[in-house]
Amino acid sequence: MRTIKSNQNMAGFGLVELMVSITLGLLLTAAVIQTLVAANTSYRIQDSLSQIQEAGRYAIHFLGKDLRMAGYMGCASLSNVPVNNIADYPSGNVPADIVFDLNNVVRGSNNVAAGNAWNAVPNTDVITLRRATSQSVRLTGNMAAMNANIQIDGNPLGFQQYDYLMITDCLNADLFVANNVSNSSGTVTITHPQSVNTDVNLSKAYGPDAEVFGFESVSYFVRDTGRDTDGGNDIHALYVQRRSAGSGGAAPAAYELVEGVENMQLTFGEDTDNDNGVDVYRTANNVANWENVLSVKIEILLVSDQENVVAQTGSDIAQVVTFNGAAVQNNDGRYRRAISNVFTIRNKLK
Numbered sequence: 001m002r003t004i005k006s007n008q009n010m011a012g013f014g015l016v017e018l019m020v021s022i023t024l025g026l027l028l029t030a031a032v033i034q035t036l037v038a039a040n041t042s043y044r045i046q047d048s049l050s051q052i053q054e055a056g057r058y059a060i061h062f063l064g065k066d067l068r069m070a071g072y073m074g075c076a077s078l079s080n081v082p083v084n085n086i087a088d089y090p091s092g093n094v095p096a097d098i099v100f101d102l103n104n105v106v107r108g109s110n111n112v113a114a115g116n117a118w119n120a121v122p123n124t125d126v127i128t129l130r131r132a133t134s135q136s137v138r139l140t141g142n143m144a145a146m147n148a149n150i151q152i153d154g155n156p157l158g159f160q161q162y163d164y165l166m167i168t169d170c171l172n173a174d175l176f177v178a179n180n181v182s183n184s185s186g187t188v189t190i191t192h193p194q195s196v197n198t199d200v201n202l203s204k205a206y207g208p209d210a211e212v213f214g215f216e217s218v219s220y221f222v223r224d225t226g227r228d229t230d231g232g233n234d235i236h237a238l239y240v241q242r243r244s245a246g247s248g249g250a251a252p253a254a255y256e257l258v259e260g261v262e263n264m265q266l267t268f269g270e271d272t273d274n275d276n277g278v279d280v281y282r283t284a285n286n287v288a289n290w291e292n293v294l295s296v297k298i299e300i301l302l303v304s305d306q307e308n309v310v311a312q313t314g315s316d317i318a319q320v321v322t323f324n325g326a327a328v329q330n331n332d333g334r335y336r337r338a339i340s341n342v343f344t345i346r347n348k349l350k
Contacts, residue, residue, distance in 0.1 A: 047304075047306070048304030048306050048309050048334070048335035049304075049335060049337075051260060051304050051305070052260055052302035052303065052304055052335065052336075052337050053337075055258045055259065055260040055261065055302055056300060056302050056337070056339045058257070058258045059238050059257065059258045059261055059300055060298070060300070060339065060341050062240070062257060062258075063127075063220060063298055063343070064341065064343050066129055066131075066218050066220075067106070067127075067129060067296055067343040067345065068343060068344070068345075068346055069131050069134065069346075069347070070105050070106050070129035070130065070131055070345050070347060070348075071102075071105035071106075071129075071130070071131060071345060071346075071347030071348055072131040072132050072134070072347050073100075073131070073132045073166060073168055073173055073213070073347075074132060074136060074168050074170070074211050074213060075168070075169075075170040075211075076168045076169075076170050076171075076172075076173050077347065078100075078101065078102050078105065078347065078348070079102065079348070081168070081170070081171065081172065081173050082101065082173075083100050083101065083166070083173045083174065083175050084172070084173065084174045084175070084202070084203040085098070085099070085100060085174075085175040085176075086174065086175070086176050086192075086197040086198045086199045086201075086202075087164055087175055087176055087177045087196075087197060087198075088177065088196060088197050088198045089162055089177040089196040089197075089249055091195075091196070095217070095243070095251070097128055097130065097217035097219075097243065097251075098164055098175070098215070098217065099130075100130050100166075100175055100215070101291075102291040102348065103289075103290045103291045104130060104290065105129065105130055105131075105290075105293075105345060105347070105348060106127065106128070106129045106130075106268070106290070106293055106296060106345060107127070107128045107129075107284075107290060108125060108126065108127045108128070108266050108268060108283075108284030108287075108296075109125060109126040109127075109284055110125055110266070110283045110284040110285040110286075111123045111124070111125065111285075112124060112125070112126055112221075118219060118221045118223070118239075118241065118254065119223055119254075120221035120222055120223055120239075121221075121222045121223060121224055121236055121263070123263075124221065124222040124263050124264050124265070125221075125264050125265050125266040125283075125284065126219060126220070126221040127219065127220050127221075127266055127296065127298075128217065128218065128219040129217075129218050130215070130216065130217050130218075131215075131216050131218075131347075132166050132213035132214070132215060132216070133157065133213045133214040133215075133216055133244065133245055135156070135157060135213075136157075136211035136212060136213045137152045137153065137154070137155075137156060137157060137211065137212050138152065138153065138208065138210070138211060138212075139151070139152060139167070139206055139207070139208060139209075139210040139211070139212060140152055140153045140187060140208070141187060141189075142189070143205055143206060143207055143208065143210075144205060145205050146201045146202045146203070146204055146205045147200045147201045147202070148205070149189050149190060149191045149192070150167065150189075150190050150192070150206070150212065151187050151188065151189050151190070152187070152188050152190065152212055153186070153187060153188075154186065154188060155181065155188045157214055157245050157246070158245060158246040159178060159181045159188075159190065159212075159214065159245055159246070160178070160181055160245075160246055160247070160248045161178060161179065161180055161181055161248060162177060162178065162179070162196065162248045162249035162250075163177070163178050163181070163214060163215075163245050163246065163247065163248060163249055164176075164177060164214070164215040164243070164249055165177075165178050165190070165212060165213065165214060165215060165245070166212070166213045166214075166215050167202065167206055167210055167211070167212050167213075168210065168211060168213075169206055169207065169209050169210040169211070170209075172203045172204050172206075173203075174202045174203050175215060176192045176197050176202065177192065177196040177197055177249065178190045178191065178192060178196075179191045179192065179193050179195060179196045190212075213245075214244055214245025214246070215244075215245070216242060216243065216244040216245075217242075217243040217244075217251070218240065218241070218242045218243075218244075219240065219241045219242075219254075220238060220239070220240050220257075220264070221238075221239055221241075221254075221264070222236050222237070222238060222239070222261055222262070222263060222264050223236065223237060223239045223254070223256075224236055225237045225256060225259065229305050229306075229307055229332075229334070230307065231307040231308075231332060233307065233332050233334070235259060235260075235305060236259075236260075236261060236262050236263075236303075237256045237257070237258060237259045237260065237261055238256075238257045238258050238261040238264065238300075239254045239255065239256055239257060240254060240255060240257050241253070241254035241255075259305070260302050260303055260304065260305065261300055261301070261302060262301045262302065262303040262336070263300070263301040263323065263324075264298065264299070264300050264301075265298075265299045265323075265324045266283070266284060266296060266297065266298055266299070267281040267282060267283055267296075267297045267299075268281065268282055268283075268284065268287050268290075268293045268295070268296055268297075269281050269293065269294050269295035269296065269297065269342070270282055270287060270288065270289070270292050270293055270294070271292045271293075271294050272288070272292065274292075276294070276349060277294075278294050278295050281297055293345065293348075294344065294345055294348055294349065295342055295343060295344045295345060296342070296343050296345070297340060297341070297342045298340060298341055298342075298343070299323065299324055299338060299339075299340040300338070300339050300340070301321075301323045301324075301328065301336060301337075301338050302336065302337050302338070302339065303334050303335070303336045304334050304335040304336075305334070306334065306335070307332050307333050307334055308332075308333035309333055309334060309335045310330065310333055310334075310335050311330075311333070312330050312331055312332070312333050313329050313330045313331060318330060319335070319336065321336045321337065321338055322338065323338040
């Protein structure tokens with residue numbers, strides 16, 4: 001019979017070895033978890049950054065596009081051709097934003113109070129600009145007298161009754177209210193009687209070189225969307241309200257342009273020595289003469305909708321953002337960034 005001898009080298013793990021193995025396993029698990037947490041935090045930061053960068057580009061694009069066109073009136077210039085404004089609708093209560101002269105091409109409101117006309121977030125700024133539409137239609141008929149109805153070929157811009165319209169031939173310009181726009185598929189007749197204007201007469205009998213534009217008044221402001229983040233914080237957005245051709249003279253409801261705009265502050269570049277250059281930037285309430293405003297500096301504070309992405313104010317590693325000359329308090333951990341740009345009002349340059 002074969003005898004099997006015991007082998008002391010085949011003994012199992014002892015308590016010390018087991019504890020060492022568990023410790024190493026825990027350290028490895030902790031390292032993996034820490035790596036995953038760091039990766040998730042990095043992803044959330046990058047996602048928040050992408051969100052506000054996209055929102056910032058979008059907001060600046062549209063603000064800049066309208067600001068560069070402020071004061072536009074076709075081939076004419078407000079500096080050389082004052083507008084004869086006969087618009088009077090509603091009678092005796094014409095909206096203030098229908099005034100169109102060098103003093104009213106661009107207007108701002110600084111740190112609006114609660115209950116303001118735009119329902120904008122208190123202590124944010126509002127900007128309103130006025131211009132003719134980018135497109136126009138040529139005058140085609142009834143050009144013998146200044147009080148005749150004007151006629152255009154078709155209605156590609158969708159003019160409607162009570163729209164505010166502008167007509168110019170580079171030498172003269174008139175702003176008036178259309179009382180009736182015929183629905184003919186060919187020649188369209190637009191009336192401008194005294195019932196909706198202060199005078200039945202335009203400043204002249206325009207010829208075939210005249211163009212007819214819609215008149216636009218555009219306001220930008222920050223408003224609470226009514227939506228909240230997962231943590232219950234308000235979500236703000238940049239809104240726009242545009243009175244334009246096809247609205248029947250009314251100011252349509254404002255619509256949300258881009259989410260994530262928490263605040264907007266404006267300063268206006270004023271030419272104080274009439275040399276066609278900006279000498280000083282002032283807030284809206286300190287502008288001495290709006291006619292001399294040649295540019296606008298826009299500062300926007302952007303914020304992501306994800307909370308607890310960055311350290312809050314009070315932490316040694318808190319995100320520090322300076323906006324409008326002051327540090328922004330971060331009490332929700334949302335990623336923020338301030339951007340700014342300056343836009344020249346081209347149509348006011350002489």
